[in-house]
Amino acid sequence: xxxxxxxxxxxxxxxxxxxxxxxxxxxxxxxxxxxxxxxxxxxxxxxxxxxxxxxxxxxxxxxxxxxxxxxxxxxxxxxxxxxxxxxxxxxxxxxxxxxxxxxxxxxxxxxxxxxxxxxxxxxxxxxxxxxxxxxxxxxxxxxxxxxxxxxxxxxxxxxxxxxxxxxxxxxxxxxxxxxxxxxxxxxxxxxxxxxxxxxxxxxxxxxxxxxxxxxxxxxxxxxxxxxxxxxxxxxxxxxxxxxxxxxxxxxxxxxxxxxxxxxxxxxxxxxxxxxxxxxxxxxxxxxxxxxxxxxxxxxxxxxxxxxxxxxxxxxxxxxxxxxxxxxxxxxxxxxxxxxx
Amino acid sequence: xxxxxxxxxxxxxxxxxxxxxxxxxxxxxxxxxxxxxxxxxxxxxxxxxxxxxxxxxxxxxxxxxxxxxxxxxxxxxxxxxxxxxxxxxxxxxxxxxxxxxxxxxxxxxxxxxxxxxxxxxxxxxxxxxxxxxxxxxxxxxxxxxxxxxxxxxxxxxxxxxxxxxxxxxxxxxxxxxxxxxxxxxxxxxxxxxxxxxxxxxxxxxxxxxxxxxxxxxxxxxxxxxxxxxxxxxxxxxxxxxxxxxxxxxxxxxxxxxxxxxxxxxxxxxxxxxxxxxxxxxxxxxxxxxxxxxxxxxxxxxxxxxxxxxxxxxxxxxxxxxxxxxxxxxxxxxxxxxxxx
DNA sequence: ATTGCTATTGCTCGCGCGAGCAAAAATTGC
DNA sequence: GCAATTTTTGCTCGCGCGAGCAATAGCAAT
Numbered sequence: 001x002x003x004x005x006x007x008x009x010x011x012x013x014x015x016x017x018x019x020x021x022x023x024x025x026x027x028x029x030x031x032x033x034x035x036x037x038x039x040x041x042x043x044x045x046x047x048x049x050x051x052x053x054x055x056x057x058x059x060x061x062x063x064x065x066x067x068x069x070x071x072x073x074x075x076x077x078x079x080x081x082x083x084x085x086x087x088x089x090x091x092x093x094x095x096x097x098x099x100x101x102x103x104x105x106x107x108x109x110x111x112x113x114x115x116x117x118x119x120x121x122x123x124x125x126x127x128x129x130x131x132x133x134x135x136x137x138x139x140x141x142x143x144x145x146x147x148x149x150x151x152x153x154x155x156x157x158x159x160x161x162x163x164x165x166x167x168x169x170x171x172x173x174x175x176x177x178x179x180x181x182x183x184x185x186x187x188x189x190x191x192x193x194x195x196x197x198x199x200x201x202x203x204x205x206x207x208x209x210x211x212x213x214x215x216x217x218x219x220x221x222x223x224x225x226x227x228x229x230x231x232x233x234x235x236x237x238x239x240x241x242x243x244x245x246x247x248x249x250x251x252x253x254x255x256x257x258x259x260x261x262x263x264x265x266x267x268x269x270x271x272x273x274x275x276x277x278x279x280x281x282x283x284x285x286x287x288x289x290x291x292x293x294x295x296x297x298x299x300x301x302x303x304x305x306x307x308x309x310x311x312x313x314x315x316x317x318x319x320x321x322x323x324x325x326x327x328x329x330x331x332x333x334x335x336x337x338x339x340x
Numbered sequence: 341x342x343x344x345x346x347x348x349x350x351x352x353x354x355x356x357x358x359x360x361x362x363x364x365x366x367x368x369x370x371x372x373x374x375x376x377x378x379x380x381x382x383x384x385x386x387x388x389x390x391x392x393x394x395x396x397x398x399x400x401x402x403x404x405x406x407x408x409x410x411x412x413x414x415x416x417x418x419x420x421x422x423x424x425x426x427x428x429x430x431x432x433x434x435x436x437x438x439x440x441x442x443x444x445x446x447x448x449x450x451x452x453x454x455x456x457x458x459x460x461x462x463x464x465x466x467x468x469x470x471x472x473x474x475x476x477x478x479x480x481x482x483x484x485x486x487x488x489x490x491x492x493x494x495x496x497x498x499x500x501x502x503x504x505x506x507x508x509x510x511x512x513x514x515x516x517x518x519x520x521x522x523x524x525x526x527x528x529x530x531x532x533x534x535x536x537x538x539x540x541x542x543x544x545x546x547x548x549x550x551x552x553x554x555x556x557x558x559x560x561x562x563x564x565x566x567x568x569x570x571x572x573x574x575x576x577x578x579x580x581x582x583x584x585x586x587x588x589x590x591x592x593x594x595x596x597x598x599x600x601x602x603x604x605x606x607x608x609x610x611x612x613x614x615x616x617x618x619x620x621x622x623x624x625x626x627x628x629x630x631x632x633x634x635x636x637x638x639x640x641x642x643x644x645x646x647x648x649x650x651x652x653x654x655x656x657x658x659x660x661x662x663x664x665x666x667x668x669x670x671x672x673x674x675x676x677x678x679x680x
Numbered sequence: 681a682t683t684g685c686t687a688t689t690g691c692t693c694g695c696g697c698g699a700g701c702a703a704a705a706a707t708t709g710c
Numbered sequence: 711g712c713a714a715t716t717t718t719t720g721c722t723c724g725c726g727c728g729a730g731c732a733a734t735a736g737c738a739a740t
Binding site for chain 2 (some may be wrong): 719725726
């Protein structure tokens with residue numbers, strides 16, 4: 001212990017110290033801090049008082065080492081430009097913490113970095129890894145799984161067909177069909193689909209579902225464009241390029257976006273750079289229902305994911321000792337507002 | 341080890357296994373994974389190969405336990421409605437990871453919860469705690485410090501005068517004076533200051549600086565209102581209430597906001613609920629320069645914090661063994677756009 | 681008081697690694 | 711070639727806790 005310097009650091013008060021203070025054995029002290037342990041109310045109280053006085057808290061590293069359960073989960077995120085990430089993080093961190101899970105946050109820079117990020121997590125012997133990002137394609141997953149280092153690998157808010165992962169997501173297919181039906185029912189006939197990065201097979205699901213469904217049921221082939229990241233600023237640039245100079249006849253009547261991040265970027269540019277009105281000149285739909293979608297500025301028609309339910313399900317999966325197929329799709333809800 | 345079930349989990353490959361495989365001792369294996377250790381290139385290579393084959397990675401829990409350095413820092417955040425938090429998290433997590441620090445993310449629900457959050461962190465024996473939030477008033481800090489559990493307690497992006505904490509922040513006083521001067525120079529005469537929660541002494545700095553400076557130099561006393569959280573939606577409601585029904589004479593000519601989260605919420609309501617134009621009817625300034633401030637929709641005049649520099653300084657502080665006064669104020673930059 | 685049972689407590693051993701020293705090997709100077 | 715280094719390797723011991731068992735205390739029934 002090399003910290004005589006910092007008056008705010010007391011360092012190693014161990015269970016032995018508390019045991020001496022309380023007049024019990026070390027093991028009784030540790031038992032006092034485990035909820036499943038058998039201990040008499042009297043000893044518990046003695047230990048509590050002694051621990052309080054000395055400022056003792058159990059060392060979770062040692063506990064984890066001895067018990068082979070870390071109560072730690074790694075959260076891998078790679079896309080901080082998307083405001084929906086903030087919402088997901090808030091929900092997940094709150095619910096995980098409530099259930100006693102600590103969170104190792106790993107900012108994954110890009111696809112090449114994903115391997116390192118997983119290695120990082122494995123060195124802390126996390127009980128599970130949760131992926132909230134786009135860059136984790138099957139190749140990366142396979143590498144991680146092949147290294148056989150995780151008890152559970154959970155893909156949150158994204159579908160994955162990899163049999164060794166657990167995917168907890170909204171039913172994209174159902175959702176996009178609902179959106180397509182709504183769009184058509186409101187009289188729109190020439191949609192433009194704005195998609196995200198093409199790297200991830202899973203995220204193509206929304207685009208493909210929409211395009212296929214539209215072609216099949218409503219005749220024409222929707223135009224599509226894509227953005228290299230779920231970044232509003234980037235999306236704005238792409239949309240401006242795609243729509244600039246078009247006239248009433250060639251302009252799509254609605255922009256169907258893969259998510260709100262793209263829809264928001266598109267909205268800004270359509271209004272302020274192209275000078276068009278939403279929804280009169282061109283309508284817009286999104287996906288996710290981020291907080292600003294409801295705000296006075298965007299009033300975005302979008303699709304809400306039941307994030308809380310999904311997070312609750314996630315902690316249930318984490319708590320389970322089994323390893324069966326936990327994949328689950330949730331039904332979301334179309335939020336109709338003024339943008340479409 | 342109870343995981344014959346999950347084929348993706350290999351579990352306990354230890355340094356001993358690698359040692360046997362490589363024909364060296366366990367300690368040589370561990371040394372191969374420490375950068376300061378003395379080891380011959382030949383053994384290093386042997387170990388590398390054996391480790392690769394067995395899929396071994398050192399257990400950081402054990403390493404941390406034995407060395408009394410966890411290489412873990414706790415990041416405490418409590419305000420996920422503020423988009424600037426996402427930016428700060430991205431910057432911090434990226435730079436911390438690059439320097440070899442792992443991050444324990446703790447979502448602190450409210451002030452009462454801050455104590456638990458700190459306890460959480462201390463049980464993992466983090467090397468430092470970084471606070472990125474508003475709810476940590478001096479009372480909470482004192483509790484944490486009194487428990488003497490942390491080597492370093494760093495307040496990021498907020499000034500704190502507590503002598504036992506390390507505050508890395510932008511120079512709010514200088515910044516607000518610059519804003520006041522700019523606002524006055526552009527001809528605005530009746531500013532309304534929109535402030536955040538009053539709980540935190542530190543955040544009053546911006547408001548007080550602006551108000552005092554304005555009164556002193558430009559004569560009149562600025563009106564002020566405040567919001568209970570840095571939440572755009574909330575800010576919108578407050579602003580609507582405060583401004584509804586006013587006319588040209590009673591309307592402030594500029595809204596000076598404590599940060600962009602408030603400014604964004606205010607902008608939406610002013611345009612879409614009150615039907616006023618920015619900046620013609622009322623101008624707006626923010627603080628932070630979040631990504632959307634630059635976007636086509638807001639074009640917000642705001643004050644950029646040098647987050648990267650601040651984060652780089654933070655890792656330098658973390659790396660230092662000393663415990664002197666590391667407090668540091670950074671100079672930001674006024675970003676002039678169309679909103680004011 | 682004695683037996684038989686359960687609730688509680690204490691203990692041995694091990695989790696995987698690092699500090700720090702002692703032994704062995706490699707390198708240098710002459 | 712030999713002694714004096716210097717580098718590298720192996721080792722003892724301990725970090726703080728938990729699993730699992732052995733010992734003890736507590737208690738009711740006989």
